[in-house]
Amino acid sequence: MQDPVSLFERARAGDRRTLARLITLLEEGGEAAARVGAYLFPYTGQAYVIGITGPPGSGKSTLVNALARAYRERGETVGIVAVDPSSPFTGGALLGDRVRMQDVAGDPGVFIRSMATRGSLGGLARATGEVVRALDAVGFRCILVETVGAGQVEVDIARAADTVVVVQAPGLGDDIQAIKAGILEIADILVVNKADREGAAATVHILRSMLSLGGPALIRHHGQQMVVQGVAPTASGWTPPILQTVATAGKGIPELMEAIEAHRAYLERSGEGESRRRRRMAEELSQRVRERLWADVVRRVGRARLDGLVEQLARREIDPYTAVERLLAELRNG
Amino acid sequence: MQDPVSLFERARAGDRRTLARLITLLEEGGEAAARVGAYLFPYTGQAYVIGITGPPGSGKSTLVNALARAYRERGETVGIVAVDPSSPFTGGALLGDRVRMQDVAGDPGVFIRSMATRGSLGGLARATGEVVRALDAVGFRCILVETVGAGQVEVDIARAADTVVVVQAPGLGDDIQAIKAGILEIADILVVNKADREGAAATVHILRSMLSLGGPALIRHHGQQMVVQGVAPTASGWTPPILQTVATAGKGIPELMEAIEAHRAYLERSGEGESRRRRRMAEELSQRVRERLWADVVRRVGRARLDGLVEQLARREIDPYTAVERLLAELRNG
Numbered sequence: 114m115q116d117p118v119s120l121f122e123r124a125r126a127g128d129r130r131t132l133a134r135l136i137t138l139l140e141e142g143g144e145a146a147a148r149v150g151a152y153l154f155p156y157t158g159q160a161y162v163i164g165i166t167g168p169p170g171s172g173k174s175t176l177v178n179a180l181a182r183a184y185r186e187r188g189e190t191v192g193i194v195a196v197d198p199s200s201p202f203t204g205g206a207l208l209g210d211r212v213r214m215q216d217v218a219g220d221p222g223v224f225i226r227s228m229a230t231r232g233s234l235g236g237l238a239r240a241t242g243e244v245v246r247a248l249d250a251v252g253f254r255c256i257l258v259e260t261v262g263a264g265q266v267e268v269d270i271a272r273a274a275d276t277v278v279v280v281q282a283p284g285l286g287d288d289i290q291a292i293k294a295g296i297l298e299i300a301d302i303l304v305v306n307k308a309d310r311e312g313a314a315a316t317v318h319i320l321r322s323m324l325s326l327g328g329p330a331l332i333r334h335h336g337q338q339m340v341v342q343g344v345a346p347t348a349s350g351w352t353p354p355i356l357q358t359v360a361t362a363g364k365g366i367p368e369l370m371e372a373i374e375a376h377r378a379y380l381e382r383s384g385e386g387e388s389r390r391r392r393r394m395a396e397e398l399s400q401r402v403r404e405r406l407w408a409d410v411v412r413r414v415g416r417a418r419l420d421g422l423v424e425q426l427a428r429r430e431i432d433p434y435t436a437v438e439r440l441l442a443e444l445r446n447g
Numbered sequence: 448m449q450d451p452v453s454l455f456e457r458a459r460a461g462d463r464r465t466l467a468r469l470i471t472l473l474e475e476g477g478e479a480a481a482r483v484g485a486y487l488f489p490y491t492g493q494a495y496v497i498g499i500t501g502p503p504g505s506g507k508s509t510l511v512n513a514l515a516r517a518y519r520e521r522g523e524t525v526g527i528v529a530v531d532p533s534s535p536f537t538g539g540a541l542l543g544d545r546v547r548m549q550d551v552a553g554d555p556g557v558f559i560r561s562m563a564t565r566g567s568l569g570g571l572a573r574a575t576g577e578v579v580r581a582l583d584a585v586g587f588r589c590i591l592v593e594t595v596g597a598g599q600v601e602v603d604i605a606r607a608a609d610t611v612v613v614v615q616a617p618g619l620g621d622d623i624q625a626i627k628a629g630i631l632e633i634a635d636i637l638v639v640n641k642a643d644r645e646g647a648a649a650t651v652h653i654l655r656s657m658l659s660l661g662g663p664a665l666i667r668h669h670g671q672q673m674v675v676q677g678v679a680p681t682a683s684g685w686t687p688p689i690l691q692t693v694a695t696a697g698k699g700i701p702e703l704m705e706a707i708e709a710h711r712a713y714l715e716r717s718g719e720g721e722s723r724r725r726r727r728m729a730e731e732l733s734q735r736v737r738e739r740l741w742a743d744v745v746r747r748v749g750r751a752r753l754d755g756l757v758e759q760l761a762r763r764e765i766d767p768y769t770a771v772e773r774l775l776a777e778l779r780n781g
């Protein structure tokens with residue numbers, strides 16, 4: 114096992130293969146990951162992180178590819194993290210990305226990493242954060258985090274970005290379930306990709322209706338008639354712009370970059386960027402402490418006692434609330 | 448505020464409106480929820496819980512409706528919990544359910560509840576578990592939990608069921624992302640609904656290929672050629688059957704119920720059902736203890752100290768690992 118700190122230093126010097134190994138180490142977690150995570154932390158905070166999310170078929174990967182190329186043309190180094198929480202196949206996802214991102218895959222100024230998991234609820238979001246931090250620490254100034262879908266995990270991963278771009282495409286929005294209110298809530302910028310297709314104007318219109326109501330809305334289709342049910346507006350100094358792109362042809366990409374720049378300027382001007390970063394930091398601290406405390410509980414009361422409580426719960430001899438109180442009392446007295 | 452215990456007793460006596468209020472109380476959490484949760488716990492463990500999940504457009508709700516009607520014809524009482532993790536609109540979801548489940552919505556032997564949230568990652572899965580428990584405790588013997596999509600939260604909710612039914616439909620499986628490996632992993636029974644549509648045989652074939660490889664697989668379409676990449680088989684005494692249904696016409700519903708019965712018998716025979724229930728109980732205990740311990744940390748070290756640490760983290764004066772160690776040391780010495 115190589116020293117994790119020297120692994121980081123070699124990655125920082127530009128060795129891509131070592132960077133890949135470093136990221137694998139961080140994904141695996143454990144003590145080595147913690148050591149290198151602590152070591153590289155002071156080098157972080159320089160990158161700008163852009164989250165890109167949307168349903169399958171919206172052309173996210175192509176858009177990410179086009180954005181990465183555009184940032185490269187500006188001379189910036191680009192890290193790409195592609196996350197599919199529902200797939201346990203890192204290799205497969207990587208293969209897919211390579212196909213869709215072939216324009217930038219050979220560029221030494223671009224690093225692409227796919228992530229997937231069978232792991233626990235919070236595990237993937239955590240690991241994604243660590244990987245983004247590593248890319249930040251080794252010097253990538255622009256990091257694109259691509260997630261698929263609109264589940265809570267995807268929302269959590271996207272929320273970790275400075276600017277969140279939500280991608281839709283014509284035709285996908287016809288289903289009531291395709292435009293997810295939950296994902297719109299976290300959108301800083303809305304993109305209707307594949308804007309050369311039929312229905313692009315209608316998709317823009319739906320999104321605009323939702324936004325003009327000041328918050329996420331519920332869209333229901335009754336034949337051709339569209340009904341928008343709104344909710345109470347939320348106060349914010351930023352109104353998400355709705356852009357149209359044709360990522361395969363590079364159309365609308367400069368405008369998207371401008372919108373990202375404008376959002377970045379807004380975050381700095383308003384102090385919102387700083388408070389977002391602090392909220393994320395507080396959340397991470399809380400999560401880490403919880404996990405350490407639980408490990409401590411297991412060590413102190415022992416597996417046998419925990420198994421005994423689970424046995425009693427299974428027999429309905431005790432309820433979960435009382436079981437917790439009893440365990441905490443034993444910890445206080447033990 | 449009504450006494451939560453008398454609320455439960457009235458719900459158990461058959462008062463549906465009180466049951467709805469009880470569930471709202473459980474969703475809200477807090478002390479009253481804990482009191483009634485503890486009180487009703489000994490009454491639980493009688494119901495059989497069936498999870499039904501699949502992508503939008505697969506006809507899940509119609510299938511749930513058909514299943515509920517069939518169980519009613521057998522004389523069983525049926526509770527339905529419809530969960531959409533990406534929608535914060537309980538009302539809207541409920542409206543949709545009422546439309547799709549109108550056959551059973553007026554039946555006093557059926558109780559339908561929709562759940563949605565803007566809440567935290569684990570919050571919805573937890574609340575769903577509480578609601579299922581309440582339905583169990585008031586006497587519903589068959590509980591159907593419907594979730595949409597294939598994100599980690601949906602997987603976690605489905606995993607809480609005794610039998611998990613994963614629904615697909617022809618046409619949805621053409622996209623590489625539509626058949627999610629993660630969701631197949633938790634399937635006890637696979638259903639190709641809308642089996643009267645073109646492409647049903649192909650969808651069955653894809654699912655069979657994935658299963659015959661002994662585990663989830665990655666399907667890629669290259670024109671007409673289908674490539675299946677398998678992974679190592681996982682040992683299990685149960686091979687998920689693949690059934691075809693046309694839920695709108697009630698076709699295949701008796702066969703689906705037979706498959707559910709067969710899986711239930713397998714769970715009992717093999718002891719797998721018991722060990723699943725124990726794993727869930729252990730996980731719940733762990734989660735509850737973690738939350739209590741964190742609340743304790745906040746109380747003891749104080750918000751100001753936590754904010755100070757977050758400030759140091761934001762300035763990169765300390766790394767998250769060291770911050771955790773310092774906090775734990777203060778707790779030990781304080």
